[in-house]
Amino acid sequence: MAAFSVSSVTPWLFFFPFEKTTKMPDPKNNTPDEDDQATIGFWGEAWQRFRKRRLAMLALGFVVFMCSIAMFAPMIVGTKPIVCKYKGSIYFPCLGYYNRSWENPIFRKDRFRNKYPKNLDKKDPESWAIFPLVYQDPYRRVRDGEWQDRPGNPSGTNGVPSRLNWFGTNQQGYDVFAQMVHGTQIALSVGFVSMGIAGVVGLTIGALAGYLGGWVDVLLSRFIELVMCIPSLVLILALVAMLDNVTNFHLMAIVGCTSWTGIARLARAEFMKLKQMEFITAARALGASRWRIMFRHVLRNALAPVLVPITFGIAAAILIESGLSYLGFGASPPNPSWGTLLKSGRATIQQTWWLIVFPGTAIFLTVLAYNLIGEGLQEATDPRLRQDKH
Amino acid sequence: MAYFSWLKNVVQLDFGRSISQNNAPVAELIRERVPATMLLSVSSLVLTYLLSIPLGLWSTVKSGTHAERTVSTLLYMLYSLPSFVAALFLQILLAVKLQWLPLYGMTSDNYETLSFMGKSWDIFLHAAMPIVCFTYGSLAYYSRFIRANMQEVVRQDYIRTARAKGVSPGVVVWRHAFRNTLIPLVTLIGLTLPSLLSGAVILEQIFTWPGMGRLYFEAIGRRDYDTVMGLTLMFSVLTLLGQLLADLLYAVVDPRVTYH
Numbered sequence: 001m002a003a004f005s006v007s008s009v010t011p012w013l014f015f016f017p018f019e020k021t022t023k024m025p026d027p028k029n030n031t032p033d034e035d036d037q038a039t040i041g042f043w044g045e046a047w048q049r050f051r052k053r054r055l056a057m058l059a060l061g062f063v064v065f066m067c068s069i070a071m072f073a074p075m076i077v078g079t080k081p082i083v084c085k086y087k088g089s090i091y092f093p094c095l096g097y098y099n100r101s102w103e104n105p106i107f108r109k110d111r112f113r114n115k116y117p118k119n120l121d122k123k124d125p126e127s128w129a130i131f132p133l134v135y136q137d138p139y140r141r142v143r144d145g146e147w148q149d150r151p152g153n154p155s156g157t158n159g160v161p162s163r164l165n166w167f168g169t170n171q172q173g174y175d176v177f178a179q180m181v182h183g184t185q186i187a188l189s190v191g192f193v194s195m196g197i198a199g200v201v202g203l204t205i206g207a208l209a210g211y212l213g214g215w216v217d218v219l220l221s222r223f224i225e226l227v228m229c230i231p232s233l234v235l236i237l238a239l240v241a242m243l244d245n246v247t248n249f250h251l252m253a254i255v256g257c258t259s260w261t262g263i264a265r266l267a268r269a270e271f272m273k274l275k276q277m278e279f280i281t282a283a284r285a286l287g288a289s290r291w292r293i294m295f296r297h298v299l300r301n302a303l304a305p306v307l308v309p310i311t312f313g314i315a316a317a318i319l320i321e322s323g324l325s326y327l328g329f330g331a332s333p334p335n336p337s338w339g340t341l342l343k344s345g346r347a348t349i350q351q352t353w354w355l356i357v358f359p360g361t362a363i364f365l366t367v368l369a370y371n372l373i374g375e376g377l378q379e380a381t382d383p384r385l386r387q388d389k390h
Numbered sequence: 391m392a393y394f395s396w397l398k399n400v401v402q403l404d405f406g407r408s409i410s411q412n413n414a415p416v417a418e419l420i421r422e423r424v425p426a427t428m429l430l431s432v433s434s435l436v437l438t439y440l441l442s443i444p445l446g447l448w449s450t451v452k453s454g455t456h457a458e459r460t461v462s463t464l465l466y467m468l469y470s471l472p473s474f475v476a477a478l479f480l481q482i483l484l485a486v487k488l489q490w491l492p493l494y495g496m497t498s499d500n501y502e503t504l505s506f507m508g509k510s511w512d513i514f515l516h517a518a519m520p521i522v523c524f525t526y527g528s529l530a531y532y533s534r535f536i537r538a539n540m541q542e543v544v545r546q547d548y549i550r551t552a553r554a555k556g557v558s559p560g561v562v563v564w565r566h567a568f569r570n571t572l573i574p575l576v577t578l579i580g581l582t583l584p585s586l587l588s589g590a591v592i593l594e595q596i597f598t599w600p601g602m603g604r605l606y607f608e609a610i611g612r613r614d615y616d617t618v619m620g621l622t623l624m625f626s627v628l629t630l631l632g633q634l635l636a637d638l639l640y641a642v643v644d645p646r647v648t649y650h
Contacts, residue, residue, distance in 0.1 A: 229629040233591055234622055241610040319472050323592050353482050360475040368470035
C-alpha cells in the first residue's frame with residue numbers, strides 16, 4: 001500500500017490544474033503527420049461546437065462588450081480627465097474612479113473639488129486635458145456651467161432623458177447613464193467573484209465527498225443538504241442584515257458561500273462516476289497519490305459539466321445583487337448599482353419611467369446573455385451529443 | 391446559549407414574541423400573513439400547470455415548425471427576465487400609463503363598503519399583476535422542461551410501436567408519452583413549493599402585498615430577530631416538506647419505486 005503518500009502533494013497543483021496540464025505535451029502531437037482532427041482535444045472540439053450556435057456566440061459577444069465597458073467605465077463617462085498635464089507633470093485622474101487613492105493628492109491639495117475643467121484653466125493656463133467621452137458623474141450632480149456653458153442636471157422628477165442626460169437623471173440629479181456604465185463593474189464583478197468562490201468551495205467539497213466516499217461522503221452530503229434546504233435569498237437577507245456597513249465584497253462572499261451546493265452535488269456525482277474508470281485504476285497502479293489522482297486526473301474531466309452551473313450561477317448572482325440593491329440591502333451608498341437605480345425609480349414610479357426601463361433592460365439582457373452562454377456550453381460539452389456525431 | 395434557549399422554545403412550539411410589534415407572538419404574526427401569500431402562490435401554481443402542460447405538449451407535436459420556434463424563443467427570453475424587473479415594467483405599463491390595474495396593495499381604500507362580489511373583484515384586480523409575475527417564469531421553465539422530456543420519450547421504441555399499431559398521434563402523445571414525463575414533473579412540484587414562498591420577498595415588496603415575504607422584509611428592517619428566525623425556520627421546514635412530498639409522489643407516479 002505504498003501507493004499513497006500525502007507528502008508528495010505539490011500544493012500549487014490544487015490551484016492551477018490547467019497550467020500544468022496544458023504544458024504536458026500530448027504524445028500524439030510529437031508526430032507532425034498526425035491527423036488534425038485527432039489532436040484537437042476536448043476543449044477545442046467543445047469550442048467548435050459552441051461556435052456553431054449563433055445565439056450563444058451573440059451572447060458571448062455581448063458579455064465581452066459589457067466586460068470592456070466595465071473595465072473602461074471611467075474613460076467612457078466621468079468628470080475626471082483621462083490624461084491631463086498640470087504644472088509640468090502628466091496625471092491620470094480618472095484612475096480615482098477605480099480607487100480613491102489612485103488619484104494624485106495634488107488635486108485635493110489644490111482644492112479641485114472634483115471640478116476639473118474650470119480649475120485646470122484657472123490654476124495652470126498651460127495645462128491640457130483629455131476628458132471622457134461623456135462629461136457626467138455617477139457619484140454627484142453636474143452643476144451649471146461646470147463644462148463651458150452647459151446647464152446643470154435637473155433634479156427631482158424632471159430628469160427626463162435628453163441630449164445631455166441620455167438616460168435621464170435620478171431624483172438627486174445624478175446622471176443615469178453614468179451610473180449604469182459604472183454599475184456594470186458591480187454587476188459583472190459580483191457575478192464572476194461570487195461564482196469563483198462558489199466554484200472553489202463546491203468543487204472541493206464535491207470532490208472530497210465523491211472521491212473519498214464512506215463517512216466523509218455521508219457527512220458532506222448531509223452538510224450540502226443542510227445548506228440547500230434554506231432558501232438562498234432568505235439566508236442571504238439574514239446574513240446581510242447582520243452586517244453594519246455592507247460592501248460589494250461582502251455581497252460577493254455571501255452569495256458565493258450560499259450558492260455552491262448545486263456545483264458540489266454535480267462534482268460529487270462526476271467524481272463518483274470517474275473514479276470507477278480505467279484510467280484512474282491505471283493511475284493508481286502507477287503509484288500516483290490519492291490527491292494527485294483527485295485534482296490532476298479526475299478534476300480535469302469533471303470540469304466541463306461543472307462549468308455549466310457556474311455560468312447559470314453568474315446570472316443568478318447578478319440577479320441576487322440587483323435584487324438586494326433594490327430592496328436596500330445592497331452595498332452602502334454611494335453605490336451606482338443597477339438595482340439601486342430601480343429602487344429610486346420605484347419610489348417615484350408615477351413619473352420616472354426612465355429610472356426603471358433602462359437599468360431593468362440592462363439586467364434582463366445580461367442575465368439572458370449568461371443563460372444563453374450556459375445553454376451553449378451545456379450542449380457543446382455534452383458527451384452524448386459528441387458520440388452522435390462520430 | 392441564547393440560541394439553545396430559542397431552540398428549546400421552538401420545540402415547545404413557542405416562536406417567541408416580536409418586540410417591535412407590541413410583543414405580538416411571532417406565530418400569530420405569521421399566521422395572519424399566510425392567506426395573502428397562499429392566494430398568490432397557489433393560484434400561480436395552478437395557472438402554471440394549466441398552461442405549461444398544453445404548451446409543452448403543443449411544442450412537442452409542432453416541434454421544428456416556425457410557430458414553435460418563435461414560442462420557444464419567447465419563452466426562453468421570459469425565463470431570463472427577472473421577476474422584479476418584469477413587475478416594475480408591468481406596473482409602469484398597466485398601472486401608470488394605461489391605468490387599468492391598481493399600482494399596489496391588496497385592497498382599495500373603499501374595500502369595506504363593497505359587496506361580496508365587489509370585494510372579490512377588487513382583490514382580483516390587485517392580485518392580477520403579482521400572479522402574472524409569479525407565473526410567467528415557472529411557466530417558461532416548466533414548458534421547456536416538459537418539451538425536453540417529451541422529446542426524449544418520443545424517441546423511445548414503445549412510442550414507435552404504438553404508432554405502428556395505428557394509435558392516433560394525439561393519443562400517443564397524451565397517453566403513451568406524456569405519462570412517462572410525469573415522473574420528473576412531479577419532483578418539480580416539491581422543489582418549487584419553497585421558492586414560491588421565499589421568492590415572494592421582492593415581489594411582495596414591489597406590490598406592497600401583505601404576505602409573508604413582506605413580513606420577512608419588514609422584520610429584517612426592524613431587526614426583529616424573533617420574527618426573522620421564525621420565518622427562516624418555516625421556510626427551511628417547507629423546503630424539507632417539499633422534498634419529502636416529491637419523494638412520496640415519486641412512488642405514486644412511478645410504480646417501480648417503492649419505499650419499505
